[in-house]
Amino acid sequence: MASFSSILLLILLHVLMVFNVGDGSEMTSMDDDELLGLFEVMSSLLDDPTWAQEHPQPCTDTPWSGVQCELMAQDDGSQDYNPTIFHVTKIHIGNDILNPPCKPTASLSSRGLLKLPYLKTLSLFNCFNVTPVSLSSSLFENSCLSSLEHLALVSNPSLHGSIPSSLGHIQTLRVLSLSQNMFTGVIPQEICGLVNLQQLDLSYNHLTGSVPQEIGKLKSLTIFDLSYNMLGGQLPPSFGQLQSLQKLDLGSNNLTGRVPQEFGNLSRLVLFDTSHNFLSGPLPESLSGLKQLEYLVIQDNPINTGMPLFIGSLGRLKVLSFSRCGLMGPMLTSLSTLKNLTALSLDNNSLNGTVPSYIGSLPNLEQLNLSQNQLSGEIIVSQELINRIGMRFDIRGNNGLCIKNNTSREVKSCISSKSRTGGNKSSWGEQEEDECRNMNSNLYQSSWSPKNHGYEFRLGLDNMFLLLIFLLL
Template sequence: MAAAAACLPLFLLLLLLLISPLIIASTAQQTPQELLLDFKASLADPSGALSSWSRATPYCNWAHVACASATASAGAAVSVSLSLQGLGLSGDLNASSLCRVPGLAALSLASNAFNQTIPLELARCASLAALNLSAGAFWGPLPEQLAALASLVSLDLSRNSIEGQVPAGLAALGGLQVLNLGGNLLSGVLHPALFTNLTSLHLLDLSGNRFLESELPRELGEMRSLRWLSLRGSGFSGVIPESFLGLEQLQVLDLSMNSLAGVVPPGFGLKLQKLMTLDLSQNGLSGPFPEEIARCTMLQRFEVHGNAFTGELPAGLWSLPDLRVIRAHSNRFTGRLPEFPGGQSRLEQVQIDNNSFSGGIPQSIGAVRTMYRFSASLNELNGSLPGNLCDSPAMSIINISRNSLSGTIPEFKNCKRLVSLYLAGNGFTGPIPASLGDLPVLTYIDLSSNGLTGGIPTQLLNLKLALLNVSYNQLSGRVPPSLVAELPALFLQGNPGLCGPGLPNDCDAPSSRKHQGLALAATVVSFLTGVALLAVGAFAVCKRLVHGSESTPWKLVLFHPVKITGEELFAGFQDKNVIGRGAFGKVYLIVLQDGQSVAVKRLVNSSKLTFRAVKNEMKVMARIRHKHIAKMLGFCYSEGEVSIIYDYLQRGSLQDLICAPKFTIGWKERVRIALGIAQGLEHLHNDHTPQVLHRDLKSSNVLLGDEFEARVTGFGIDRVVGEMAYQCSMASDLNYKCYVAPEQGCTKKPTHLMDVYSFGVILLELVTGKPAEQRASDDSVDIVRWVRRRVNVTDGAAQILDPSISSTAKQGMQAALELALRCTSVMHDQRPAMDEVVRSLQALCFGAHAETPRPTEIDL
């Protein structure tokens, strides 16, 4: 027995020696087909994009797989490219199997939802020449192990949440030609070796990494092969190094939105013969701009706005043969505008607002056939308007407000594509040309603060106007009633001779009363229609509750520890627990057995998204963490219905506070609420990859904590219910139209500026102390119209600002009102971005003083 025991280890060793080669052989003998199938097994593929991958078909014939041979000979090595971008994939990547696929030369996993760190096993893909993980929801540090990919030519990790420093070890990738790390959370100082060693780079993109703390490295100027250099908005400081003058292959140079200072090096442009795009905007650069820029004969875009440049724009710049865009606004440029080279010019946009240009507008501007935007407001231009100002068949935007121009306004009969005409703040006289009414797409007209006379032409009724501002002129006569009824933004103040609805002189009082009666009738009809729609919706919901809940199982997914079951959640869907209603359903307050309170937003029209698709979207939203973003605790799913569980705050929503019988909180708290909302939105817009748009921001979607800290909720609903269901629900939500930007019905793609408009409406609520949906006389009007009808009249601010706030806060309230009006501008490009809004509110918050209650407040 002892001898047998002594032989056992020897036997096991022999057995291991016999089996190991078989195991190794089995592993080594895995075909590329099997390795790719192993990789596929690690993925969640909700759309079935990889369903054609099977052992029955050669892998080179699979969807999203491409094979190529270096030579045509039999048995030649095969180069494999795997392109899986934009397929909605997720899961834990099995990179170890993938990297054993022979000849894997290109891998793209871009625009997916992996929600994980970059797998270190990717460093074993020895033959990889191109790796693209952009917008793949990757996070965590940038692995230094990727430096082992000696064959790598292109590395794109942009638009993720990669953080920390850029590893100096990446400098070992000497053959790298493309390095794109833009749109991440990289921080710290960049190591000089990254630039001295990566001399083969054609493209370097570090844009959108605002936590970097580096001066502009002079070593960049030694990268002689660079064609594309983008450092936009990445915290760079210091001066532009003289070494940049030697980047002779450069085609695109973007240093915008940094903290650069000093002058542009003399001779800049002398050797940059291939430069096509130059963007130095939004820095602190100063001094005259070097004349040598006129030597860049291939230049197409010249953008230097938002600096402190002085002197004249280089004379040769205007006549460059390929130049399309000049954006030099918000500087200190002086001098006269030169005559344009007429038919030879390819200029499309000239924006030189907010400078000190003088003299007349060039007579040759109308001969530039490609010009579609000429904007020169806030300068010192004088003389009359050229009659051929918009003879260009492309001219769409003219803005020459706030100058010293005079004479009459030309007929502009050839301006068939003119959309915006801004002539405010000049010295124009004579009548408003009736021919403006013949311009088919004219939408925005601002002729305010001039010396115009006569009446408002009835021909303007031919236009579908979104803005007509003729305030502060010398106009007279009757205002066409339909203008007042149709326009979302109409400004008539400062014309004592005008009469009509909404003006001190009503022209015809009986007629006015008749119009009010019709408006009241229309309001009643709209109300009854809304009640009918709500009844139909309630019936549909009840039907679903009775029939659907019994047959469809609930799937509960929690992202945080919450003691709740699907049954408890469903039992809480009772009318007595409803605390809010919106376009997508009701919001319920449910108190759990352990005393915790949660708010549940029940989406009863959730399209046909599968559970896996909803879970992927919810995981993305649950990852959004910010002190001013409501915490998403989890969700519950059944077919056609999703309920989102949020942490509930005891003060309820901002709408509850505003609509309470007494909205008595002070200005300091209101500014704090506004700043919190803005910071939450800025985080969604700028700090999260991919960018998240709220698309349903309103005061009922802002929850308040004990210290009035605001938390934004209800964002990203469109990603859960689907775009079609989202649009349908929003169209039927009559109660909250006032929060919706006016361009939303005219554009196919939502933008962050639509959220800015909604925020502006909330800010108006805080400034006025009134809910967004107003009642003015017998006419229902939203708060934006209510404010704009009063803002330009005498003592209008006194009518707008909440009288319950102490007079010591009036200055801050006035500043907040001006910010709200900018946010709710009819023209979306006039609205500030959320980061600018945050800076403005931070200044207001710092200056806010606690007000002393007035005696009338105490008596109430």
């Protein structure tokens, strides 16, 4: 509880700023209680005991970049007198405002926040790093923070405990981002009642249990990220009701069972990531309905079937990864229709047969990984492709598979995958080994880039969607 002297100081500060008189026809001010609430919140977060003195008029003469206010008509029931009044509508603290953004003993003043009934945005990034902090359930009860539209508490290593079920009372929420914290427990099913929610990001926590069956009620969702938790169980078919979804990331959990056929209803989906789970095959052919899909990442799941036939119908695909999925049988010839493909990862499976000739002519391909399969024959590629892909072209671990450059008429042999994995070279002539060595050098050095396009795209997409959140705040 604040001491009497500190409260008195805040009141005195308020007396100094309460009226800002313009031409005499209109007065602007802040509510006493609301100003005190803002001072309490900032005092609990910032390592600056003089903040209140330096910003006694945070909405007018002494603003602070992390606080925004709006003028609103005062509803006092008077017919003759209707002044305007400032209300605090946004509090944002992060590395873009301060470095470090918060003090080591930072806490979240529930009492102060409850005095800010017009607050629309609360975003705290990298704020709680030392002292353990949890979200009080009472903060979201009894119409408290009933105007809140954006709640982003991101990258706070000491923010722990469970996600309050009372968050389901804030019907105005459009963005809820609780990513990169230490939350535990289950996803409260009450969150599924936030029918206006457009973005829900609970990634990088320690959440357990299963995805709530009621998830289909969030029909306004465009971004849904549950990656890097410990969620288990099967995916509920109600996912198919989220027909506004553009990004769905379920990667790095313990999900089991099959992908429900209802996922084929997500016709606006651009990114679909279920990597690093325990999902089994076959994948439903209804996924052919995902015509807007650009990123399909299924890697590290025991699919254990042939390549899904629907893949060839997803003409917008840029990234396709089925690494370590137990795929069997031949590669699909229909992959030739994927002219936008930039990264294709089919490594560590049991694919057999020859590599279709179209592989070398995909115009935008920047990464091709077919390593550790049972493929054979020749892959005929151009020097242009070798120059473009460089080290991101990998066929190692396929006994009998080799690369042949179709540019030079002088080529007498091709690069064997055996030679690249230390296989037996005894059957090779000296001239062939030199030729292989030269081609291998070109393959690994031409247009070399440290970027792994098969994995960095996910970080790029996450940054893009995070930027979208910032733009909407």
